[in-house]
Amino acid sequence: MNNQSENLSRIQSSLKRRNRSEALFQWYGRTAIFIGLAAVAVLFFDIISKGHGAFRATYIKLDVHYDQSLIGIDNLADAAQLVDGNWAALSKAAIRGNFPDVSGRRDKRKLNKLLSNGAGFDLKDRLVENPQLLNKTEAVWILADDDIDTYFKSWLDNNPYDARLTDKQVQWIDDLYQQGRIELFFNANLFTRGDSREPEQAGIRGALMGSFLTLIMTLMLSFPIGVSAAIYLEEFAPKNKWTDFIEVNINNLAAVPSIIFGLLGLAIFINFFHVPRSVPIVGGLVLTLMTLPTIIITSRAAIKSVPPSIREAALGMGASKYQMVLHHVLPLALPGMLTGAIIGMAQALGETAPLLMIGMVAFIVDIPSGFSDPATVLPVQIFLWADSPERAFIEKTSAAIMVLLSFLIIMNTSAVWLRKRLERRW
């Protein structure tokens, strides 16, 4: 029939157009993904190229004579005396021993500046651990000052940065290099020490512990509260205006800027309930406020995704509503809930603004060991270091970002893995 052949030709001519628009649509999608990946790649390249240096630190090898008369104490076991000991004298004597020709107060001070000003205390720790070294001499790798560290690394990269050094200091470093007495080693301090004003002595251990404690607090509070709220709202609460109102407000809370939660925490937890400032307890409380909506919303979605036929089966068997939830709905919804909790925790780990309001931005040197010790957290540490004028903090900042990002990647990957692993199909 004529009609059929005409239709066929119309279909054929429209086919080309349809295929073209589909190809175009796919191309848009691929471009969008490519741009996204490129942005991530640039971010990673930038951070890694800036931050990789922080994982190594410059050390200078010196012959240290543990001279008791220099230190000025007579009993190594007496903690009170240890504090009073003139430990800096040990490192100063050692560096002068290596450069006996240096004279004059000014030059001597510049020479001392080659070493970290914590070098004496490192020697103290070594001597206390090995008391037999007293009045003996040994070769020790001593941590260099941050300016030396920055110069030495940039010099190794053939792009020396010597603005903060005198010509003599540059010459001394060159001499040390000729003698094989200056070298880069893995920077264990970065992972074992707390914050410091001296970049070469600053580490992220304090911030890591603070983040860990704060997250534990957040998880312990927000997961049970969030899951209970989700179960009650989904399974038990009557569907009426009040529950609609609550639902709208939970969604609102998820969109509230996090700094407002910080102000709320300051007003309620610190000013009203007198929880101490700067501690993981109050940080956990504030982050709980912030992650609760995320956990409630994802948990409700997980509960909703459990097929109603399972609920009917359980109720039809004579299970009470509580048994239905506990035996059937909860086990099936748990993977989704855990995924939501991990994503909520990852958000909390990266959160900075609310913690600024409750004093977790303080400069804290001691590593926190409990929920009521003053602490700071990784993103706040990054903020603090990024704000510091010392050049050596640039690479520290990037290194801390790398550590934070790797934790975020681990958490998000485990969320995806967990969902794939525990997901059930019907």
Added chain:
Amino acid sequence: MNKVDQSTHKSKENTSEQKLNSSPKQSLDLDKNHVTVGKPFSDDSKMTMRNVDVFYADKQAIYDVNLDIAKNEVIAMIGPSGCGKSTFLRTLNRMNDTVDGCRVSGTIAMDGENLYAPKLDVVELRARVGMVFQKPNPFPKSIYENVAYGAKIHGLADSRVDLDEIVENSLRKASLWEEVKERLHQPGTGLSGGQQQRLCIARAIAVSPEVILMDEPCSALDPIATAKIEELIEELSQNFTIAIVTHSMQQAARVSHRTAYFHLGKLIEVNPTEQVFTLPEHQLTEAYITGRFG
């Protein structure tokens, strides 16, 4: 639309007259004061329903149903889609309680006990009135756990040995034992559709209910699986009272002793199955079983 004369529903003579006069396309509207024809009542009743109305919010789904279900009988409920047969079935173990806005009035009693009395606990009721659903819905647990679940939550087994026995007996009664005895601890969801449905029946009978409600138990199954379930229903009818909702008239004819025909929320006719399918009293029933609508 022609309004069918009220009197035609009341007597057989009038119905026959109407049949003679009616054209096949004639509309079959119901009047407000419809009375069920046939034999809805029984002397040996397990469940009795009087003046049952069911509402979903403002919409009425069931109008003034009066029916007895006799002990150890299989009663089939048939009717076109949306006629309220499933809704009615679900009032018998109060599964409708879970639907928001659902309201039931009238009396429904089992052994003389009002199922909608305020002090009645639905947990106990559902242990006495088991249910098998349209789509096989085993728990995503092992076959053993599925069957043992009811006994566990109701505390029916004193020991592991008791529980094993209950599981084996139930699976045997559901003619599933031979097929699954080697893999009791594999997931019930791994079985075929027909096996899953028999697993659900085994799960329901594991708590020894008095009545079993079946809501289109074969609609998701192939003919062979359907035949097995139908065979099973016949065996089960020796020990249980069974109410089955079905879309298939052949199935109703094969498995049931009595058949109830629902139309637009009203119970039109209840009669022995043989009579419903050979000599229906009501013209609507006849129209439905002869395929004029449905």
